Amino acid sequence: MKAFATLLDRLTYTPSRNGKLTLMRNYFRATPDPDRGFALAALTDGLPISFPLRRVLADIGESRFDPELFRLSRHDVGDTAETVALIWPVTQAGADAPRLSDVVAAVSAAGRGGHAALLTQWLDRLDATGRWALLKFLSGAPRVGVSARLAKQAVADAFGQGVDDIEELWHGLAPPYLQLFDWLEQKSERPSMSATPIFRPLMLAHALEDAEWAGLDLQDFAAEWKWDGIRIQAAAKGGVTRLFSRTGDDIGGAFPELLDHFKFDAILDGELLVVRDGAVAPFADLQQRLNRKSVTRAMMVKYPVHVRFYDALEIGGEDLRGLSFTDRRKRLEAWHQEFGPPHSDLSAVLSFDSKDALKLRWEATREEGIEGLMLKRRDSPYLAGRPKGHWYKWKRAALTADCVMLYAQKGAGKRSSFYSDYTFGAWAEKDGVRTLVPVGKAYSGFTDDELAQLDRFVRQNTIERFGPVRSVTPKLVLEVAFDAVQESARHKSGIAMRFPRVSRIRWDKPAAEADTLETLKALISAAR
Amino acid sequence: MPVQPPFESWLRPDGSGLYCVPGDFHIDPHAAVPRAVITHGHSDHARPGHGAVLATADTLEIMKLRLGQGAGDSLQPLDYGEALKVRDVTVRLVPAGHILGSAQVVIEYQGQRAVISGDYKRHADPTCEAYELVPCDLFITEATFGLPIYRHEPDTGEVAKLIASLKDFPERTHQVGVYGLGKCQRLIALLRQAGFDRPVYLHGALRSMTDYYLARGFALGPVPSVSDTKEKLAGEIVLSPPSALGDRWSRRFADPLAGFASGWMRIRGRVRQRGVELPLIISDHCDWPELLQTIAETGAREVWVTHGREDALVHEVSKMGVKARALALVGREDEAE
Numbered sequence: 057m058k059a060f061a062t063l064l065d066r067l068t069y070t071p072s073r074n075g076k077l078t079l080m081r082n083y084f085r086a087t088p089d090p091d092r093g094f095a096l097a098a099l100t101d102g103l104p105i106s107f108p109l110r111r112v113l114a115d116i117g118e119s120r121f122d123p124e125l126f127r128l129s130r131h132d133v134g135d136t137a138e139t140v141a142l143i144w145p146v147t148q149a150g151a152d153a154p155r156l157s158d159v160v161a162a163v164s165a166a167g168r169g170g171h172a173a174l175l176t177q178w179l180d181r182l183d184a185t186g187r188w189a190l191l192k193f194l195s196g197a198p199r200v201g202v203s204a205r206l207a208k209q210a211v212a213d214a215f216g217q218g219v220d221d222i223e224e225l226w227h228g229l230a231p232p233y234l235q236l237f238d239w240l241e242q243k244s245e246r247p248s249m250s251a252t253p254i255f256r257p258l259m260l261a262h263a264l265e266d267a268e269w270a271g272l273d274l275q276d277f278a279a280e281w282k283w284d285g286i287r288i289q290a291a292a293k294g295g296v297t298r299l300f301s302r303t304g305d306d307i308g309g310a311f312p313e314l315l316d317h318f319k320f321d322a323i324l325d326g327e328l329l330v331v332r333d334g335a336v337a338p339f340a341d342l343q344q345r346l347n348r349k350s351v352t353r354a355m356m357v358k359y360p361v362h363v364r365f366y367d368a369l370e371i372g373g374e375d376l377r378g379l380s381f382t383d384r385r386k387r388l389e390a391w392h393q394e395f396g397p398p399h400s401d402l403s404a405v406l407s408f409d410s411k412d413a414l415k416l417r418w419e420a421t422r423e424e425g426i427e428g429l430m431l432k433r434r435d436s437p438y439l440a441g442r443p444k445g446h447w448y449k450w451k452r453a454a455l456t457a458d459c460v461m462l463y464a465q466k467g468a469g470k471r472s473s474f475y476s477d478y479t480f481g482a483w484a485e486k487d488g489v490r491t492l493v494p495v496g497k498a499y500s501g502f503t504d505d506e507l508a509q510l511d512r513f514v515r516q517n518t519i520e521r522f523g524p525v526r527s528v529t530p531k532l533v534l535e536v537a538f539d540a541v542q543e544s545a546r547h548k549s550g551i552a553m554r555f556p557r558v559s560r561i562r563w564d565k566p567a568a569e570a571d572t573l574e575t576l577k578a579l580i581s582a583a584r
Numbered sequence: 585m586p587v588q589p590p591f592e593s594w595l596r597p598d599g600s601g602l603y604c605v606p607g608d609f610h611i612d613p614h615a616a617v618p619r620a621v622i623t624h625g626h627s628d629h630a631r632p633g634h635g636a637v638l639a640t641a642d643t644l645e646i647m648k649l650r651l652g653q654g655a656g657d658s659l660q661p662l663d664y665g666e667a668l669k670v671r672d673v674t675v676r677l678v679p680a681g682h683i684l685g686s687a688q689v690v691i692e693y694q695g696q697r698a699v700i701s702g703d704y705k706r707h708a709d710p711t712c713e714a715y716e717l718v719p720c721d722l723f724i725t726e727a728t729f730g731l732p733i734y735r736h737e738p739d740t741g742e743v744a745k746l747i748a749s750l751k752d753f754p755e756r757t758h759q760v761g762v763y764g765l766g767k768c769q770r771l772i773a774l775l776r777q778a779g780f781d782r783p784v785y786l787h788g789a790l791r792s793m794t795d796y797y798l799a800r801g802f803a804l805g806p807v808p809s810v811s812d813t814k815e816k817l818a819g820e821i822v823l824s825p826p827s828a829l830g831d832r833w834s835r836r837f838a839d840p841l842a843g844f845a846s847g848w849m850r851i852r853g854r855v856r857q858r859g860v861e862l863p864l865i866i867s868d869h870c871d872w873p874e875l876l877q878t879i880a881e882t883g884a885r886e887v888w889v890t891h892g893r894e895d896a897l898v899h900e901v902s903k904m905g906v907k908a909r910a911l912a913l914v915g916r917e918d919e920a921e
């Protein structure tokens with residue numbers, strides 16, 4: 057527990073990806089089985105236990121602590137679990153801390169009434185960091201700024217393997233991942249995964265530059281629309297269906313209607329969309345269905361999901377990845393003709409007479425749900441990663457708006473001494489008074505030199521400080537590029553930008569001439 | 585037994601701070617006064633501009649370093665334990681264990697004894713004299729960490745964390761924020777105790793105070809100035825004032841990793857707010873159990889709380905059957921611990 061507690065503690069405060077990798081790598085190398093496997097499960101959101109933490113903490117809190125002192129303490133700390141971890145009196149300093157594997161075993165075996173007693177005796181045997189980490193662990197999802205992918209990357213790095221190799225095995229393994237670590241430490245063969253649906257690393261596209269477009273011979277390429285949803289891999293075998301995100305996270309739980317219908321023996325590549333009456337809904341609708349552990353009937357009706365398939369990696373147990381795009385496409389079409397489940401269709405291959413005709417058609421398209429154009433080399437096999445020269449994506453040119461910097465915040469890692477995250481606003485008129493309303497936040501798009509200039513501007517024009525945030529005199533115009541504008545009830549401005557970044561610093565432009573909220577709102581439909 | 589006057593009749597807060605009526609002096613006043621007794625050299629206790637100042641020799645030297653002419657018109661040193669008659673009262677200074685020179689002020693008047701703790705801690709500290717318990721009738725205590733969530737873990741463990749991080753990240757400069765008087769020198773001494781013998785680099789603002797500790801004979805090992813090297817100091821420890829963390833000054837270092845040595849680092853929200861990667865919970869104040877232990881051990885029948893988390897401490901001390909009240913003295917900045 058001590059090593060795990062130290063790891064979680066350091067991870068929460070380490071902003072940089074490399075720093076996190078280092079900490080996890082050292083942990084996985086130094087910690088024995090099965091504890092490291094349960095730590096890996098916690099970091100990948102896959103702990104096989106459920107513990108009614110909130111209820112148990114409330115029960116314990118009332119009986120153990122002076123309510124007035126607890127209230128004052130809670131006020132200083134701001135978080136109940138952390139308050140309990142800190143306020144817990146030291147009773148058995150020097151006692152053996154419980155091991156993660158003991159905790160998992162005891163929680164699995166405990167009946168409903170036994171939870172409070174278990175937690176109490178563990179807390180008695182831990183120091184403050186240990187108590188905090190235990191509560192994080194029992195909450196099921198520690199949330200220490202580590203994605204499942206990053207944790208797997210650390211395991212791969214620790215033992216000199218590729219992360220894609222681990223991804224391929226991942227969904228056939230279960231905590232505490234003894235088979236995995238045995239293989240990584242070369243104590244056993246690579247585990248065999250033939251009987252379960254597992255994730256295959258995806259083939260990704262390169263962004264197409266205008267110059268490259270001129271050089272492409274379109275005879276060699278198939279064209280498809282680039283759909284504005286999220287990439288998904290549907291893997292089904294032996295009655296089990298899994299839906300994987302681009303990074304191999306199993307997100308099927310949020311889409312029971314797809315799991316119900318996708319009963320086939322294949323691994324398919326496609327786009328997850330919300331589709332109503334055959335029309336793709338805006339990305340914001342799909343967002344309503346993402347990042348949920350469970351979903352209500354009403355959500356399923358209001359935001360009906362759909363998968364538009366465009367490639368097949370495996371059908372009927374046969375690995376198709378070595379075949380050309382053209383051959384895989386034929387197999388996909390034949391399969392879908394016969395077995396295509398509800399909530400699915402195929403992404404059409406576009407026909408075009410000439411390169412210019414394709415370009416014209418693409419530029420004229422304002423259809424909902426189309427984000428750009430995909431070009432796929434007809435004779436390319438399905439290659440994991442982002443190989444050069446095979447698949448291209450051609451995104452619609454970004455939209456831009458001139459906005460005014462309002463707040464700045466320090467960045468993380470190498471940027472921790474720079475004000476590098478900017479909140480910017482647009483003009484809105486209310487009762488005849490023009491004010492700047494925050495419309496978005498950007499932290500990329502500028503060069504290191506420009507960052508230094510922006511940082512200087514922030515320091516010289518600070519009005520107020522709130523912790524790491526500064527408000528600045530609203531006089532610097534930033535040209536902000538973004539992919540789309542969406543309606544948003546969560547933002548005060550009523551809009552949200554997709555992927556905003558700083559495209560130019562307009563030192564020359566007076567703030568009064570920046571764009572208005574009205575103009576931005578008009579883009580909600582125009583972008584489509 | 586003769587009737588004893590209530591404490592408030594001879595010791596009470598006025599517009600400038602805590603005032604001793606029969607001795608005609610203030611203790612740690614926040615405004616300039618004619619006569620002051622100063623517990624220790626931190627800026628929220630030792631203010632400039634007083635007339636006569638009574639304190640330990642170390643505190644007076646520290647005040648001269650910090651305030652120059654402002655240290656006071658006439659400075660009178662008093663050794664620990666030595667009794668001094670001041671008008672109708674007797675004054676003694678007793679080690680408080682907070683920083684070099686820090687003292688509790690013991691005042692005796694008409695058979696009653698009041699102890700003003702100043703800032704204090706019970707935890708051992710290689711850079712100052714250990715706290716000395718003085719039984720008393722009235723104990724006037726600070727309460728910077730006066731909540732049960734504040735329990736300082738052993739400082740050896742915190743220093744081990746810093747040394748372990750140097751192993752994890754040998755390519756990064758470990759820049760640790762410390763307050764310049766006390767914490768800085770204590771951390772260096774703790775590093776030396778832990779066997780760390782590399783140089784510990786100092787920001788210019790920490791120079792003069794550290795030199796004073798060196799002149800007083802504390803073995804702090806090599807403590808060069810950052811300004812004397814052109815190196816990026818990867819894998820080295822650099823100490824700086826907290827305000828220099830994540831500041832432009834730190835850009836000279838190799839991918840600086842920000843640490844901060846303070847009792848406040850126990851609270852995660854505060855660590856995040858400061859953008860600290862390596863929090864070190866090292867405090868020069870009592871934690872909650874030490875506050876309660878000290879109050880009980882003094883045997884005081886009345887306790888006054890000067891600054892910090894007064895509400896909680898008054899609440900708990902009242903439960904112990906001891907009369908307690910909050911003084912709410914202005915001008916204390918123990919947020920800056």
Ligand SMILES: [Zn+2]
Nearest residue numbers: 624626682703
């Ligand atoms: Zn102090």
Ligand SMILES: [Zn+2]
Nearest residue numbers: 628703916918
């Ligand atoms: Zn103080």
